[in-house]
Each structure stands twice: as C-alpha cells, then as structure tokens.
Amino acid sequence: xxxxxxxxxxxxxxxxxxxxxxxxxxxxxSGVENEPLYSPENVELDYDRDLGWPGTYPFTRxxxxxMYRGRLWTMRQFAGFGTAEETNERFRYxxxxxxxxxSTAFDMPTLMGYDSDHPRSLGEVGREGVAIxxxxxxxxxxxxxxLGDVSTSMTINAPAAMLLAFYACVGELQGVPLARxxxxxxxxxxxxxxxxxxxxxxxxxxxxxxxxxxxxxxREMPLMHPVSISGYHIxxxxxxxxxxxxxxxxxxxAYVEACLERGLDVDEFAPRLSFFFNAHLDFFEEIAKxxxxxxxxxxxxxxKYGAKNPRSWLMRFHTQTAGVSLTAQQPEVNLIRTAIEAxxxxxxxxxxxxxxxxxxxxxxPTEHAVRLALRTQQVIAHETGVVNTIDPLxxxxxxxxxTSELERQAYEYFDRIEHLGGVVAAIEENFQQREIADxxxxxxxxxxKGQRVVVGVNRYQLDEEQPLEILRIDPALEQKQVERVxxxxxxxxxxxxxxxxxxxxxxxxxxxxLMEPILACSRAYVTMxxxxxxxxxxxxxxxxxxxx
Amino acid sequence: xxGKIRVVVAKPGLDGHDRGAKIIARALRDAGxxxxxxxxxQTPEQIVETAIQEDADAVGISILSGAHMTLVPRILxxxxxxxxxxxxVLVGGTIPEDDADELRRQGVAGVFGPGAPTSEIVDFLKxxxxx
Numbered sequence: 001x002x003x004x005x006x007x008x009x010x011x012x013x014x015x016x017x018x019x020x021x022x023x024x025x026x027x028x029x030s031g032v033e034n035e036p037l038y039s040p041e042n043v044e045l046d047y048d049r050d051l052g053w054p055g056t057y058p059f060t061r062x063x064x065x066x067m068y069r070g071r072l073w074t075m076r077q078f079a080g081f082g083t084a085e086e087t088n089e090r091f092r093y094x095x096x097x098x099x100x101x102x103s104t105a106f107d108m109p110t111l112m113g114y115d116s117d118h119p120r121s122l123g124e125v126g127r128e129g130v131a132i133x134x135x136x137x138x139x140x141x142x143x144x145x146x147l148g149d150v151s152t153s154m155t156i157n158a159p160a161a162m163l164l165a166f167y168a169c170v171g172e173l174q175g176v177p178l179a180r181x182x183x184x185x186x187x188x189x190x191x192x193x194x195x196x197x198x199x200x201x202x203x204x205x206x207x208x209x210x211x212x213x214x215x216x217x218x219r220e221m222p223l224m225h226p227v228s229i230s231g232y233h234i235x236x237x238x239x240x241x242x243x244x245x246x247x248x249x250x251x252x253x254a255y256v257e258a259c260l261e262r263g264l265d266v267d268e269f270a271p272r273l274s275f276f277f278n279a280h281l282d283f284f285e286e287i288a289k290x291x292x293x294x295x296x297x298x299x300x301x302x303x304k305y306g307a308k309n310p311r312s313w314l315m316r317f318h319t320q321t322a323g324v325s326l327t328a329q330q331p332e333v334n335l336i337r338t339a340i341e342a343x344x345x346x347x348x349x350x351x352x353x354x355x356x357x358x359x360x361x362x363x364x365p366t367e368h369a370v371r372l373a374l375r376t377q378q379v380i381a382h383e384t385g386v387v388n389t390i391d392p393l394x395x396x397x398x399x400x401x402x403t404s405e406l407e408r409q410a411y412e413y414f415d416r417i418e419h420l421g422g423v424v425a426a427i428e429e430n431f432q433q434r435e436i437a438d439x440x441x442x443x444x445x446x447x448x449k450g451q452r453v454v455v456g457v458n459r460y461q462l463d464e465e466q467p468l469e470i471l472r473i474d475p476a477l478e479q480k481q482v483e484r485v486x487x488x489x490x491x492x493x494x495x496x497x498x499x500x501x502x503x504x505x506x507x508x509x510x511x512x513x514l515m516e517p518i519l520a521c522s523r524a525y526v527t528m529x530x531x532x533x534x535x536x537x538x539x540x541x542x543x544x545x546x547x548x
Numbered sequence: 549x550x551g552k553i554r555v556v557v558a559k560p561g562l563d564g565h566d567r568g569a570k571i572i573a574r575a576l577r578d579a580g581x582x583x584x585x586x587x588x589x590q591t592p593e594q595i596v597e598t599a600i601q602e603d604a605d606a607v608g609i610s611i612l613s614g615a616h617m618t619l620v621p622r623i624l625x626x627x628x629x630x631x632x633x634x635x636x637v638l639v640g641g642t643i644p645e646d647d648a649d650e651l652r653r654q655g656v657a658g659v660f661g662p663g664a665p666t667s668e669i670v671d672f673l674k675x676x677x678x679x
C-alpha cells in the first residue's frame with residue numbers, strides 16, 4: 001500500500017494496514033518481543049561508551065584488535081568415547097583433518113568421580129565420553145600427541161583437579177614443562193548445580209577446590225585456563241538466552257569473589273578465566289548475547305572488582321552449537337541448523353568453536369558425521385567472507401537493540417540473585433533451576449501449540465524416516481576398562497598409595513592448597529575415584545531437592 | 549478407573565540431563581495426574597522402591613546416558629521380583645530403534661524419542677494405565 005505520510009509515522013501506518021502472518025510468534029526463541037523494525041528512533045548508543053573498538057574497552061566488538069584477520073578461531077571438536085585407546089584414535093583422526101585444538105569428553109562415571117569398576121558405573125563406562133580412572137589412562141589418551149604443541153580442553157568439573165593433575169603428569173612424563181602446557185579445564189561447578197547436574201561435593205568445598213586450581217595454575221601453569229565458566233549447559237537445560245547470559249556471568253562473578261576472599265589479586269587470575277557459551281538457532285539473539293556478555297564482563301571487572309590490567313576485562317569464550325536444537329527426525333537437517341548456529345558464534349566473535357554432528361540426537365557421532373561438522377566450520381572460515389571484517393553486524397539497529405536488551409535482562413537477574421543472598425544461596429533455593437524449568441516448559445508448550453515450528457518435528461514431517469548408521473559403543477569396552485583399572489591397582493606401590501591418600505585427606509581437612517597432594521596421588525597412580533572417595537569422606541556429598 | 553493416575557518420573561544412573569524429565573513431569577501433572585519426581589542419579593533399586601511406596605500406576609524413565617540397556621532391564625526385573633509387574637513402564641531419551649524394540653520385548657510399554665510431543669505421552673499413558 002502506498003503511504004501519504006513521510007518517514008516513520010507513514011511506514012508505521014502502512015505496516016499496520018497490512019496483515020501479519022497468524023499463528024506463529026514473532027518473539028525470539030527465548031521470548032524477547034521483537035518490533036517489526038528498528039531504526040535510530042529506538043536505539044540509543046554512545047559509540048565509545050557502548051561499543052568501542054575491537055581489542056579495547058568495553059570489547060563489545062571483539063576482544064582482539066585484528067580478530068579473524070589476525071587468526072581464525074580454534075576449531076575444537078569435542079570427542080571421547082570408550083577407553084583412552086579409542087579416543088586417542090579419534091583425536092589423531094581429528095588432528096589429521098584440520099582440527100586445531102583437542103577437547104575431551106569424559107564418561108558419566110568420570111564426571112561423577114567414580115572409577116569404572118564402581119557398582120554405580122555399571123553400564124555407563126565409555127558411553128558418553130572416555131573413561132579415565134588414573135594417570136595410566138591419561139598416558140594412553142595422549143599417546144603420540146606432544147602436549148607442548150597442542151592445546152587441550154577438558155570438560156570435567158567436580159573432579160577437575162584430578163584430571164588437571166593427570167594432564168600435568170603426562171606433561172612431566174613427556175618432558176614438557178608445566179609452564180608450556182596450554183588448554184582449558186572446565187571446572188565450573190556452579191553450573192553443575194544449576195544445570196548439568198554432575199556434582200560430587202557440597203558447594204563450600206567445591207568452591208575451595210576451584211580456587212585451589214585457579215591459584216595453583218596462576219603460579220605453575222600460567223597458560224592453562226583453570227575455569228571455563230559455562231552457559232552452554234544452562235541453555236541445554238532449557239534456559240533462555242538471557243538466563244544463559246545472566247546465570248553464567250553471575251557464576252563468573254562468584255568465582256572472582258571467592259578468589260578475592262582467598263586474598264588473590266584480581267589481575268593475577270582474571271586474565272585466565274574463560275567462558276563457554278551455547279550457539280542456538282535465534283541468529284541475532286545469539287550474536288547479541290555474546291556482545292552483551294563481553295560488555296558486562298568488562299564493565300564489572302573494571303568498575304566493580306577494580307581490575308587494572310585490560311586483559312582482566314576481556315572475556316574470551318568457546319562456543320558450541322546447540323545440542324538441544326538437534327532433531328532425531330530427518331537428522332540431515334541438523335547440518336543446516338548447526339551451520340547457522342556456528343555462523344552466529346563467528347559473527348559474535350568466538351575464540352573457539354565446536355560444531356555438533358548431525359547424528360547427535362541419536363547417538364555419539366560417527367567419524368563421517370564429525371568430519372562434516374568440522375567442514376562446516378571450514379566453509380564458514382574460508383568460503384563465506386564473514387571473517388574479513390570485524391563485528392560486521394555492529395551498528396545494526398536491531399542487533400544493537402537486542403544487545404542492550406539482553407544486557408538489561410542480565411542485570412535484572414543479577415539483582416534478583418543478589419537479593420537471594422548470592423549464587424550459592426540462590427542455587428540452594430532452586431532459583432536458577434526453577435527459572436530454567438519454567439523457560440523449558442514454556443518453549444515446549446509453544447512447539448506443541450505450533451507457535452514455534454521445528455522442521456521435521458511439528459511441520460514438514462516424513463511418513464517414513466530413513467534409518468541412519470549410528471556409532472555403537474561396544475559393550476565389551478566396559479569390561480576392558482574395568483580390567484585396566486584393576487591392573488593399575490595391582491601393579492602400583494600400595495604403600496605409596498596409602499601415604500599419598502592420607503596426605504590428601506589431611507590437607508582436605510585443613511586449608512592448604514590441594515593441588516600438590518593431588519599431584520602426589522596422581523604420580524602414585526591413585527585413581528580418580530579413590531581420591532574422590534577420600535574427599536567424600538571428609539566433605540560429604542551434595543543432594544539437590546528435586547523440583548519440576 | 550477411579551482416582552488420579554499416579555506416575556513416578558525417574559532419572560536412573562549418573563545422567564544429569566533433566567530437561568526432558570521435568571517437562572514430562574509438568575505435562576503429566578497438567579494433564580491431571582499425580583506425579584512424583586525422584587530427582588537425579590537414582591539406582592534401579594531406589595526407583596522401584598519409590599514406585600512401590602507411592603503405589604504408582606506407572607514409572608516414566610528418562611535416560612540420555614546410553615546406559616539404558618543395563619538400567620532399564622534391571623528396573624523391570626526388580627518390579628517383577630517385588631510383584632509390581634503391573635506397573636506400566638515408559639522410557640524416554642536417546643534410545644536407538646533396535647534397543648527400543650528389545651526394551652518393548654522385555655516389557656516396556658512405550659519408548660519415546662527426542663521430539664515426541666508430551667500430548668502423545670499423556671494419551672499413551674492414559675490408555676496404558678486404564679487398559
């Protein structure tokens with residue numbers, strides 16, 4: 001329809017005169033309302049204050065001055081299944097195909113601090129990741145991979161200190177100095193209580209372990225990121241983008257505060273804190289989330305926590321595409337979802353990226369599926385041209401509006417969490433857990449009402465799905481791993497095991513840094529489960545009150 | 549049948565992925581059922597004990613850890629040992645199709661994969677419990 005009024009009013013009149021599509025929502029996937037159009041009229045920006053320049057405060061446009069023109073993001077595919085032998089093979093396969101960083105997925109018993117022959121491990125060994133019981137497994141995992149030349153990420157939280165110690169010991173055995181070992185240990189126990197739910201100890205001693213690791217790494221392993229503060233799992237549990245942003249940053253501030261309480265200087269440890277976000281399907285909302293995250297972190301670190309070193313202000317993060325967005329129906333379509341999500345992560349300025357494989361709603365990925373996932377990143381990096389200009393969407397009225405809106409929602413959550421007495425108190429009241437469950441249920445209801453379309457699930461279904469070739473974990477691997485850990489126990493020096501374990505227990509009851517006693521245990525081939533048991537004895541375990 | 553359907557929603561094993569379990573628990577409650585959610589990291593023994601104590605008509609097991617072929621048969625066996633084989637067992641999660649067939653053969657009433665609408669699960673359960 002032609003308009004008679006000039007400018008915004010005229011457009012608005014014409015817009016309202018034309019019918020909108022009915023039945024589907026126009027809000028973001030997280031439920032943030034969208035206007036049909038953004039213009040200078042609804043976006044207020046002070047360029048230097050709100051955006052700034054890449055590599056300078058507040059880092060909204062990126063943490064490095066040259067971003068991907070200097071160096072591409074690290075293509076870091078997460079892998080792990082079976083025993084250390086199978087995963088070592090997968091690592092070598094990924095390196096051969098252009099993966100530039102390693103990332104280890106551990107199985108459920110390892111995540112929960114049980115050895116493979118523990119009764120609770122039955123049926124779970126090597127299923128969702130690799131089983132690591134002792135230094136002997138870690139030696140196999142990195143066999144033929146020189147630790148001085150790779151950076152390794154380890155997705156491990158409650159027993160993170162033990163796995164970090166195993167990694168350090170493999171470095172020692174390979175003759176690589178600790179100061180040259182690079183990588184990231186996830187160690188983010190707060191998001192375990194909130195979302196991923198693989199915990200062992202109560203929050204108090206868990207936080208102490210985290211601070212022990214941060215303190216020890218700052219001194220001994222300066223190239224290691226001792227914590228990767230993770231929104232990924234919060235989002236996978238069904239949160240909105242704003243909740244992912246807010247709960248993750250609140251967790252980050254809680255670690256900063258715990259380190260300050262220990263007496264550490266903020267500029268000693270903050271530069272090594274790193275983050276891990278989800279890349280979901282709502283394209284602009286995701287890009288806005290990363291930009292808002294950088295701005296909030298820089299502002300709080302500088303203004304609230306008094307960090308002076310600009311490296312303390314900048315938020316570096318890893319991104320993984322959303323597992324929760326993958327469908328079991330018409331699984332090849334997941335390739336397209338993942339490509340779009342990965343593009344959002346790149347346009348949001350990620351430092352490293354994992355792209356999910358298209359078969360992961362069904363099982364762990366096959367080699368073929370993993371290669372396609374990696375190729376997706378390579379196409380974005382080398383064929384699309386999006387790497388040529390830094391923060392190319394910066395200045396988009398819509399994106400800047402969303403960035404500020406997510407930032408506003410995050411600060412609102414910070415206030416609510418503070419009002420509840422902080423992150424741990426809020427967790428104990430199930431606050432974050434409830435907020436996430438509400439969001440997950442709202443989204444599911446919208447899908448079931450057809451207000452959100454999921455291609456192949458509630459629209460465009462096929463009558464007959466083609467069966468897909470999936471990865472099968474050989475059940476015999478569990479027995480093989482059980483025999484491996486029992487063989488380790490049989491051949492080690494048991495007097496040394498008893499002595500180092502006793503020292504660990506004694507240290508745990510006091511307040512000295514636990515990394516050295518854990519390293520001593522590791523060198524004596526004390527298993528991860530035995531160390532965790534010693535700490536369970538001293539500290540007890542965590543149980544949540546189930547809510548839904 | 550008289551009274552509300554009583555369902556135990558359970559997370560066996562070490563798997564912490566509880567988004568699905570919580571959504572199902574709410575959907576069943578909203579559909580008028582009495583829902584008992586066990587919380588995480590339950591052993592088969594704990595789940596069966598809860599089912600019996602709560603006099604449950606059905607147990608919904610949510611599992612995404614790949615350990616379903618170990619944990620679910622154990623739950624079925626314990627239900628039988630305790631004379632509770634009439635409890636309807638549903639399984640939801642990432643269950644490959646041939647595993648799903650095997651679980652049905654062993655006595656699981658229904659297996660629901662990713663993307664299954666909660667309304668379908670509600671209807672299935674109503675049918676299975678009344679039958």
